[in-house]
Amino acid sequence: MPTTTPDIAPITGRVELFRSCLVSTQYPGVEAATKWLFEQLDVEYIVNQDQTCCTGLGYYTDVVSFPTTVAVAARNACVAVEAGHPIQAYLCSTCYAINKKARDVLEEPEQRRRTNDVLKKVGREYDDAVASTVRHHHVLEVLWSRHPSIRGLVRRRLSGLKVATHPACHYCKVFPDEVLGDGEDLMLPEDLLEPTGVEKTGYYPEKGTHCGAGFRQRFVNPGMSMAVTREKLRRLAEQGVDVCVHMCPNCHIQFDRFHDVISQTAGEDYPFVHLHVQQLLALALGADPDKVCGVEAHSQNLEPLLERIGARERVSVAVAGGSEAG
Amino acid sequence: MIGLPERAELDPAAGAQEVGAAVPATDGEQRAVSDTSGDRPSNPYATLAANAFASPAGDDSGLLARILSDPRMHHHAAGLLSCLQCGICTSGCPAARFGDFSPREISRRALLGDPTLLEDDSVWLCCYCYTCQSRCPRGNSVAVINQIIRGMQVESGYGLKHVAVFIAWTEQFYATGLGGWPRQLLDAIADAWGDRWWNLVEHLEEMRDELGVGSLYPSEKAMGELRAIMDETGSRERLQAAEAQPRA
Numbered sequence: 001m002p003t004t005t006p007d008i009a010p011i012t013g014r015v016e017l018f019r020s021c022l023v024s025t026q027y028p029g030v031e032a033a034t035k036w037l038f039e040q041l042d043v044e045y046i047v048n049q050d051q052t053c054c055t056g057l058g059y060y061t062d063v064v065s066f067p068t069t070v071a072v073a074a075r076n077a078c079v080a081v082e083a084g085h086p087i088q089a090y091l092c093s094t095c096y097a098i099n100k101k102a103r104d105v106l107e108e109p110e111q112r113r114r115t116n117d118v119l120k121k122v123g124r125e126y127d128d129a130v131a132s133t134v135r136h137h138h139v140l141e142v143l144w145s146r147h148p149s150i151r152g153l154v155r156r157r158l159s160g161l162k163v164a165t166h167p168a169c170h171y172c173k174v175f176p177d178e179v180l181g182d183g184e185d186l187m188l189p190e191d192l193l194e195p196t197g198v199e200k201t202g203y204y205p206e207k208g209t210h211c212g213a214g215f216r217q218r219f220v221n222p223g224m225s226m227a228v229t230r231e232k233l234r235r236l237a238e239q240g241v242d243v244c245v246h247m248c249p250n251c252h253i254q255f256d257r258f259h260d261v262i263s264q265t266a267g268e269d270y271p272f273v274h275l276h277v278q279q280l281l282a283l284a285l286g287a288d289p290d291k292v293c294g295v296e297a298h299s300q301n302l303e304p305l306l307e308r309i310g311a312r313e314r315v316s317v318a319v320a321g322g323s324e325a326g
Numbered sequence: 327m328i329g330l331p332e333r334a335e336l337d338p339a340a341g342a343q344e345v346g347a348a349v350p351a352t353d354g355e356q357r358a359v360s361d362t363s364g365d366r367p368s369n370p371y372a373t374l375a376a377n378a379f380a381s382p383a384g385d386d387s388g389l390l391a392r393i394l395s396d397p398r399m400h401h402h403a404a405g406l407l408s409c410l411q412c413g414i415c416t417s418g419c420p421a422a423r424f425g426d427f428s429p430r431e432i433s434r435r436a437l438l439g440d441p442t443l444l445e446d447d448s449v450w451l452c453c454y455c456y457t458c459q460s461r462c463p464r465g466n467s468v469a470v471i472n473q474i475i476r477g478m479q480v481e482s483g484y485g486l487k488h489v490a491v492f493i494a495w496t497e498q499f500y501a502t503g504l505g506g507w508p509r510q511l512l513d514a515i516a517d518a519w520g521d522r523w524w525n526l527v528e529h530l531e532e533m534r535d536e537l538g539v540g541s542l543y544p545s546e547k548a549m550g551e552l553r554a555i556m557d558e559t560g561s562r563e564r565l566q567a568a569e570a571q572p573r574a
Contacts, residue, residue: 021505025530041404049545052552053505058455061492062476062485064499066398073550076551105397111542118558122551174459183460200442210420217421219491219511221451228453261518293347294537297526299519 001200005181005191011145015045016085021053021094022249028243029294033282036292042144050079055248056094060215071118075124077134087135089142093168093248151195153285154295157264164201164241165189169210169249189277196284206235211251230262233270245277257299273300288316385439398470404467409433415458427451429458429468435473449475450488503544
């Protein structure tokens, strides 16, 4: 299957790896694997403890007001620019969407003035210099901008491993004109993994359907939430996939934590597992499944997959500069 | 009633001469909702729809004007005003498919300024997946309209029953600077997740240490600024009344 994700120029500026509350508390290996990949691919980055959570879960459960969310986003932009790492790279698609929404709203003079009235209390200002310097990218975009380097770094071939994408709604649908590729049939994750030898799935029925989490719905309407997730699991099973890859931790929770629960309740077999794109890519490039990818945090048993791809065998790791590390 | 548009009104060149559609702002003044598409001609349907729906008879409650003037709607205002009722939003909506919800109806009622939206529980079924927005041929966003209406319901007190269980998020965020799903919410559903989940709960800090991902929490400086922003924007006061509400 040919690669369809458009090439982009390498994102070479200084990156702030934007910390995600759900990655931090549920799948910390996603952050560690991303940092490990950034190092392999020579991305200059920092993790900034002065950055706060984007408020996304609070906003989308309707307990946080929009002015609060915009002010927090504006502050985080100021912090990234102040640190000299103005490219905010998001692990979570909701962080990505909410910060971009704030970016647009802050282009309106009245909204910027109101937000700056709030920021004045903390001695900050979202001014033209900040607005023109800060950039917003999903982590996968940063990695894709370096994809020509990946082929030479592969240490564990994933030949024969069939991979499907669960496209994150808040990456694909909130700013559809800014998606890298087709938001209705996102191939960015699979194209990123192509040099590892995976078999790509491409489009499948229900590919664009959301994960079922629906923010509040998982907690207050579990019947509706689980019905959506079950439908996706059935469709993925029909495709005979081995791994469904994710680009948003909230989707990842919904699938990884409920996969076996739904399988047992529905009496249906879904013989595949869930991983973040960065985790699978890092494993292919030789990363340790525990110390880098944090597989212990997952609810599914990943050992059969790790055995199959040789991830329990230590390999020497290449780095972008051409040298090898033990 | 909207009559069929005249041929001249459907001509993009003719439309280009009319830059915006006049709609009433909250203060009763007329303001222009400009077509945000840059060099493209303005949308003739937006003009027609604005004329039809923005009259006082169509928006007695002022609700349509409030929705249109919300900054979240600025890229979607012309889209709402030109809603064709084609139903593509409903056809792709998971809450319509698996629940009793119709984004198409929400759009129709928003255009009419229907005040019963402010006490309509169905808006709480939206999953915020934005499928409606991404597929709408006019650029409307029912996902955003739902955010605005839910906010109005919270602020009027009607919607507090729907957010009561999520107050814990705000409290956790204010206290620790950490988002994430609060334990109170997870504990209610996580029994089925089994031993591996409880292993994570008990050993998260150790796992994070081994992975070298640093502290869970933002810096003290960040925390202080965050609390000041939350105080200044009234985050906690907004929800205090919800504490006394029955849980939905």
